[in-house]
Amino acid sequence: QVQLVQSGAEVKRPGASVKVSCKASGYTFTNNYIYWVRQAPGQGLEWMGIINPSDVTTRYAQKFKGRVTMTRDTSTSTVYMELSSLRSEDTAVYYCARDREAAASDYWGQGTLVTVSS
Amino acid sequence: DIQLTQSPSTLSASIGDTVTITCRASQTILRWLAWYQQKPGKAPQLLLHRGSVLESGVSSRFSGSGYGTEFSLTISSLQPDDFATYYCQHYKNYQYSFGQGTRLEMK
Numbered sequence: 001q002v003q004l005v006q007s008g009a010e011v012k013r014p015g016a017s018v019k020v021s022c023k024a025s026g027y028t029f030t031n032n033y034i035y036w037v038r039q040a041p042g043q044g045l046e047w048m049g050i051i052n053p054s055d056v057t058t059r060y061a062q063k064f065k066g067r068v069t070m071t072r073d074t075s076t077s078t079v080y081m082e083l084s085s086l087r088s089e090d091t092a093v094y095y096c097a098r099d100r101e102a103a104a105s106d107y108w109g110q111g112t113l114v115t116v117s118s
Numbered sequence: 119d120i121q122l123t124q125s126p127s128t129l130s131a132s133i134g135d136t137v138t139i140t141c142r143a144s145q146t147i148l149r150w151l152a153w154y155q156q157k158p159g160k161a162p163q164l165l166l167h168r169g170s171v172l173e174s175g176v177s178s179r180f181s182g183s184g185y186g187t188e189f190s191l192t193i194s195s196l197q198p199d200d201f202a203t204y205y206c207q208h209y210k211n212y213q214y215s216f217g218q219g220t221r222l223e224m225k
Binding site for chain 2: 035046062097100103104108109111
């Protein structure tokens, strides 16, 4: 069965970087794009960007350009999202999701809480 | 960037009611709109894609319509498990975005 399993919670200082992983299983890793969404406490969903695991092309939301980097490791079927220059407003649960192009996203990771605090 | 505006932000209803949530896009997105349900502490769950296509395993009490810039999600015969937050999402050209969400609460 398809699964996206994310890495565990992180606590970071302002100005630091965080790298969250999303390990895919149960399907051919390079067949589907994966994207990242975050959700601040009590707030809505915010789309961050998307990566094509097949050729590593990425597209980022304008808000995060220059601060976010999405990469992948095909040997472990894992996608990574790194966010730099963290500030308190980046405190959120970060989700990865499998994209099916015309059919939207059917599988999501369990979420990773990133807390930015001094 | 394409902006999605959902209304209402909060909706109060009773078991058995039929409710409708709307989602307006700032420019045409053809049919590239999905609806998700999210419960506290959980990841979103896909309900419909391409505006009106019901995801496998989702109750037929959920239905969607719309094209271009105006879309709606209708939930008929509300059940206790339906009280949650609902989001629309456009997924066109790999620059996606979400509406701000509609919280469906029990009256």
